[in-house]
Amino acid sequence: MVEKESSNSGQAYQFAHKHIFGIRQLSSTDIEHIITTAQSFKEISNRAIKKVPTLRGKTVVNLFMEPSTRTRLSFEIAAKRMSADTFNIAPSSSSATKGESLVDTAKNIEAMNPDAIVVRHSSSGAPQLLAKHIDCSIINAGDGIHEHPSQGLLDMMTIIDHKPSIEGLKIAIIGDIAHSRVAGSDILGFTKMGARVCLAGPATFLPYGVSSLGAEIATTVEDAIEDADVVMALRIQKERQNDPLIPSLREYAIQYGINRSRLKKAKPDVLVMHPGPINRGVEMNPDVADGSWSVILDQVTNGVAVRMALLYLTLGGAKSGQEQTES
Amino acid sequence: MGAITILQGGRLVDPVLGIDTIEDLWIQNDRIIKSESATPKQARVYDVSGCLVMPGFIDMHVHLREPGQEYKETIQSGTRAAAAGGFTGVACMPNTNPVNDCGAVSRFIAEAARDGFAKVYPVGAISKGLRGIELAEYAEMKAEGVVALTDDGMPVVDSQLMRRAMEYASSFGLKIISHAEDPALSFNGTMNEGYVSTRLGLKGIPTISESIMVYREIALAEFVGVPVHIAHVSTRPAVELIRAAKSRGVKVTAETAPHYFTLTDEAVEGYDTHAKMNPPLRSEEDLLAIRGALSDGTIDVIATDHAPHSELEKDIEYDLAANGIIGLETAVPLGFEMVRQGVIDVKRLVELFSSNPAEILGVHTGSLQEGGLADITVVDPEKEFVYAEEAIVSKSVNSPFVDWNLKGKPVLTICEGAVTHDHSGSVE
Numbered sequence: 001m002v003e004k005e006s007s008n009s010g011q012a013y014q015f016a017h018k019h020i021f022g023i024r025q026l027s028s029t030d031i032e033h034i035i036t037t038a039q040s041f042k043e044i045s046n047r048a049i050k051k052v053p054t055l056r057g058k059t060v061v062n063l064f065m066e067p068s069t070r071t072r073l074s075f076e077i078a079a080k081r082m083s084a085d086t087f088n089i090a091p092s093s094s095s096a097t098k099g100e101s102l103v104d105t106a107k108n109i110e111a112m113n114p115d116a117i118v119v120r121h122s123s124s125g126a127p128q129l130l131a132k133h134i135d136c137s138i139i140n141a142g143d144g145i146h147e148h149p150s151q152g153l154l155d156m157m158t159i160i161d162h163k164p165s166i167e168g169l170k171i172a173i174i175g176d177i178a179h180s181r182v183a184g185s186d187i188l189g190f191t192k193m194g195a196r197v198c199l200a201g202p203a204t205f206l207p208y209g210v211s212s213l214g215a216e217i218a219t220t221v222e223d224a225i226e227d228a229d230v231v232m233a234l235r236i237q238k239e240r241q242n243d244p245l246i247p248s249l250r251e252y253a254i255q256y257g258i259n260r261s262r263l264k265k266a267k268p269d270v271l272v273m274h275p276g277p278i279n280r281g282v283e284m285n286p287d288v289a290d291g292s293w294s295v296i297l298d299q300v301t302n303g304v305a306v307r308m309a310l311l312y313l314t315l316g317g318a319k320s321g322q323e324q325t326e327s
Numbered sequence: 328m329g330a331i332t333i334l335q336g337g338r339l340v341d342p343v344l345g346i347d348t349i350e351d352l353w354i355q356n357d358r359i360i361k362s363e364s365a366t367p368k369q370a371r372v373y374d375v376s377g378c379l380v381m382p383g384f385i386d387m388h389v390h391l392r393e394p395g396q397e398y399k400e401t402i403q404s405g406t407r408a409a410a411a412g413g414f415t416g417v418a419c420m421p422n423t424n425p426v427n428d429c430g431a432v433s434r435f436i437a438e439a440a441r442d443g444f445a446k447v448y449p450v451g452a453i454s455k456g457l458r459g460i461e462l463a464e465y466a467e468m469k470a471e472g473v474v475a476l477t478d479d480g481m482p483v484v485d486s487q488l489m490r491r492a493m494e495y496a497s498s499f500g501l502k503i504i505s506h507a508e509d510p511a512l513s514f515n516g517t518m519n520e521g522y523v524s525t526r527l528g529l530k531g532i533p534t535i536s537e538s539i540m541v542y543r544e545i546a547l548a549e550f551v552g553v554p555v556h557i558a559h560v561s562t563r564p565a566v567e568l569i570r571a572a573k574s575r576g577v578k579v580t581a582e583t584a585p586h587y588f589t590l591t592d593e594a595v596e597g598y599d600t601h602a603k604m605n606p607p608l609r610s611e612e613d614l615l616a617i618r619g620a621l622s623d624g625t626i627d628v629i630a631t632d633h634a635p636h637s638e639l640e641k642d643i644e645y646d647l648a649a650n651g652i653i654g655l656e657t658a659v660p661l662g663f664e665m666v667r668q669g670v671i672d673v674k675r676l677v678e679l680f681s682s683n684p685a686e687i688l689g690v691h692t693g694s695l696q697e698g699g700l701a702d703i704t705v706v707d708p709e710k711e712f713v714y715a716e717e718a719i720v721s722k723s724v725n726s727p728f729v730d731w732n733l734k735g736k737p738v739l740t741i742c743e744g745a746v747t748h749d750h751s752g753s754v755e
Contacts, residue, residue, distance in 0.1 A: 024526075101643055123644035124528040125598030144646065146528025184528050208531055209522040243514055 015313045019138040021127050022147035023188040031189060035157045038302065038309035044081055045304055055082035058315055061109050062088045064120040064141070065102070070276060070300065071141050071150070075118045078307035084115075084315075102126060103133050110134040115315050119143070137314040145179050151275055152185030154306040156193060158299045159230055162271055167194030172224040172266075173215075174200050174256055175234030175283055176245070178207040182275040183234060187213045200224035201256060204245040221256050228266045232273040233258045233283040249282050259285040263293070271295050329356040331367050332744065336376030337705060341695040342674045343382070343682050352380055354701040357744035361697050373739060373751050375705050379673060382693045383415030383702025383742065384680040386655060388479070388504075388558055388582060388630035391417070391447070394435060395424025400635035400722045402436065405655070406443035408633075408721035410747035412655040413737025415702040416446040417633075418688060420479045421457070428452035428463040433471035444747040445740075446702075448474040448688055450504065453492045457481040462488070462495055469499050474688045477504035479558060480605075482540060484510060490547050497553045502687065504556045505544045507565070508606065512536035517646045519592040519607040527595060529646065532607050538564035545572040545579055554578035556687055559632050561587045561606035563616035570625040580687050581620075582628035585654060585661035586727070588617045588670075594727055600641045600648035601727040604634065618670045627683040631658045635723030653721045656714070657728045663708055663735030673708075680704075705739035705751070712736050 015033055017025060026034075044052055060079040064072050072088065079086040089109070100108075102121070109117060116137040119127050124144030131138045142148040159166055171190050177183045177199050190197045191214035199210060200221040211217065218224035225231055236252060246252050263270065272284075272293045280286045289296060332354040340347050353362040366372065391405040400408075402419075409417045419436065421427035427436060433449050440447035451473035452463045457480070465476060476496050483489045483505070493503050513536045518524050520531020541557055545568060548555035560566060560583045572579045586604065591611050594602035602608055620626040634651025641648050662680060665671050671679070681704070685693030692702045711734045716724050740748035 103642065121644070123646045125645045128598050129644060144528050145530070181528060207525040208520050208533075209525050212522045212525065 038305040055084035169229040337380035389633040410444040430467035507540035534562040598645040660733035703741040710736040
């Protein structure tokens with residue numbers, strides 16, 4: 001079912017990750033492989049009967065300890081289209097409200113023999129903690145302000161849909177980099193794939209030593225956008241309290257919001273992206289979000305395909321797939 | 328004529344007496360006595376050749392957790408760990424439950440310590456309940472044995488309260504130990520703010536959260552004209568402020584902990600909660616500054632900040648995990664690592680572990696003087712051992728040094744003439 005490009009290169013490539021904690025653990029070959037796999041899965045979602053038996057009999061638990069609609073839904077749809085059985089645990093329905101620790105919750109889930117746990121948690125590193133204690137595959141669906149690897153992968157897949165390659169592109173990321181797990185994964189992924197990543201935002205939004213991740217910091221939002229192939233705006237959190245990062249959303253919108261005139265500085269075939277949900281009129285104007293350059297909904301569509309690929313690859317689907325091909 | 332103990336053939340090092348010589352050390356009852364040529368029949372003789380015989384080490388910063396959190400540590404278990412680590416005395420922090428902010432709690436600690444394996448010097452609270460609002464009753468606590476004052480763990484934010492604390496404490500001859508941290512700058516931070524925090528997506532605690540408060544304490548102490556001691560110094564900027572203050576005659580002293588000269592924030596990689604403490608592990612640059620400060624006298628004391636926690640507080644999400652690690656049983660070998668690396672010499676090591684903390688706390692120990700109390704730490708500097716979890720004496724095992732191969736083992740600890748730890752292998 002899946003053609004592995006690196007298997008042609010003499011040394012057999014094998015996807016060797018049981019867990020997906022972040023983009024950081026992945027090589028550029030891994031990333032290409034996941035995206036290629038996701039591309040091959042994409043058409044399943046366009047079939048009349050949107051289901052393949054690949055993960056039949058596998059159990060995937062969505063352990064979402066933070067509110068999430070789209071990521072949880074995307075993972076659930078991905079698992080179901082692969083015929084896995086899925087179960088959702090949300091904070092209000094979980095034992096966390098009864099004071100049970102994350103590790104205990106996970107051990108209890110594990111005792112019911114799931115094959116993968118997809119975890120969303122407000123603590124950075126929570127997926128690693130789970131993996132230390134339990135045996136099944138752990139897929140990070142966003143941890144604290146650390147990483148959101150499936151988002152990073154779907155962003156890269158979306159760019160590749162429209163550009164020959166990520167290598168050499170100029171990608172501008174505008175917003176609260178310091179508190180964005182999406183930025184955490186995107187910066188690592190884009191730079192691994194050879195893009196030039198330019199960040200812009202008020203200094204309060206830039207984490208310490210972000211250049212160590214391989215990105216550049218632009219002085220102004222215009223500099224970041226200038227000749228960019230991709231412009232991504234991050235969601236500005238309205239609810240961040242007690243840490244005075246910006247005086248108001250109004251001032252942010254004026255100074256850093258992506259509008260038509262700012263976008264004119266980018267390349268004519270620029271792609272506009274946003275991880276969602278958008279605060280329209282804050283980080284992005286509606287005419288930008290809905291314009292012809294916008295691939296925001298493609299990101300959502302690709303999200304399902306990428307998550308299908310991640311489940312398939314971590315659950316050893318690749319192996320059984322290979323067996324099928326060989327037999 | 329009481330029982331005589333003889334430590335035979337060791338290298339006696341005492342910077343206070345200015346000695347560094349291979350000699351026998353005689354102890355009778357609880358005192359050091361003049362050695363004689365003939366060995367008495369009844370004497371207990373320890374062959375400590377190849378070992379360093381030093382005035383008893385004092386750890387002036389430990390959390391013994393009693394009263395209130397006996398599942399983590401007790402005065403009994405904590406002092407046993409102290410003795411095993413080569414310490415004859417420990418100063419325990421007041422953040423117990425209830426807080427040591429009144430004479431009754433101080434007395435409870437002093438009484439519980441009578442059956443301990445090391446001397447316990449209770450440190451009282453600066454403010455009632457560590458709330459940083461009103462002064463605790465210093466005179467009453469002093470009468471029950473409190474040797475210094477601190478709100479350790481809870482920085483004193485209110486500068487006026489800190490000024491008044493310094494003034495009022497000075498009336499009773501007590502010194503303030505400052506946990507120097509600006510909590511507004513530390514805001515929700517869980518590790519050092521730096522490249523690693525960015526990489527791991529953990530909120531950072533910047534070095535300025537320490538150095539700004541270190542500067543405030545120096546300014547207050549200089550203005551009020553009293554001494555101040557800075558606890559657990561972890562950053563280069565703080566070292567530089569203390570160095571400058573000392574050079575202009577401010578009576579500021581400072582301690583650091585072994586983890587700050589041994590580990591950097593890279594140890595947090597993998598979200599290891601055993602690398603989580605406050606102040607946090609810092610960068611390489613800070614580590615080197617701390618080593619420089621140990622060497623040039625800017626930092627006076629090595630204290631462990633021994634902070635026992637059970638797996639309930641440590642085997643959880645990194646940002647929710649408690650701060651702190653145990654340190655009593657690893658401090659001495661980690662200190663000797665600095666000797667081996669040429670950062671300090673043995674004389675300086677004894678100052679850092681013994682004579683300086685004794686002087687800062689105003690307690691009478693820290694010397695091998697004849698007639699003095701026999702508080703003795705004997706270390707085999709060449710002896711290697713694996714710090715195995717099963718062998719940990721403390722009630723808790725939250726250490727980043729578990730399974731490390733350490734060198735420089737405390738082999739014999741004597742507290743007021745009584746052997747509190749014996750790994751010498753000597754036959755009596």
